[in-house]
């Protein structure tokens with residue numbers, strides 16, 4: 001199976017429309033790949049909070065339209081990163097769309113863990129509450145967005161639902177790049193799954209992006225990593241069958257102890 005991770009640059013000098021067109025061209029150039037993945041909130045920028053309201057789109061808005069066509073033109077499964085969705089009730093969500101090679105929408109995932117503690121996305125957006133997996137012919141994807149990477153229980157939930165390839169679309173800051181790499185490898189090792197983690201490039205809203213998109217195999221080995229924080233397409237061939245063989249040969253997931261008794265409260 002071949003995947004292309006598009007580590008697109010999010011630059012405030014480029015309009016959202018222009019970046020949409022450029023993203024579509026980058027996707028089109030990946031014909032021959034099985035799966036193409038874009039990062040989190042690439043149309044507007046993950047930290048461009050002041051633009052969220054103005055650039056919010058309905059589910060079937062311009063990003064949906066352009067990405068559906070790009071998937072069909074390239075004939076690929078397209079994980080179109082995420083965009084700022086305005087739901088029918090007016091609430092904003094950090095929403096991921098996946099399209100099949102015919103350009104039909106195959107999955108929608110609303111980011112579950114919102115970043116920012118008491119500001120930014122955490123107060124501006126609603127939280128998704130549904131885990132999303134998607135069966136492709138070669139592997140079952142489990143969908144996650146950026147800050148979700150810090151929550152191992154979410155990934156276990158995805159694995160319990162059948163995920164073999166965990167896709168993380170991010171706008172991860174350079175300041176915490178070491179966490180990005182470490183957590184991507186940890187999620188792969190503990191779940192004996194592939195991790196395809198794509199970040200964005202450039203600097204927006206004063207936040208330098210980490211780039212360094214990374215693909216990790218079910219043994220925790222790094223199969224491919226972007227060279228830095230510039231725009232880059234990271235292409236990788238991987239064997240989805242290695243998830244099953246790794247889980248058979250080193251069956252640690254079978255040794256989980258669920259439902260442990262909580263510690264007694266003393267005194």
Ligand SMILES: O=C(O)CCC(=O)C(=O)O
Nearest residue numbers: 046115146147171172176
């Ligand atoms: O957890 C982090 O360090 C980064 C998370 C983040 O930037 C996001 O979710 O947008």
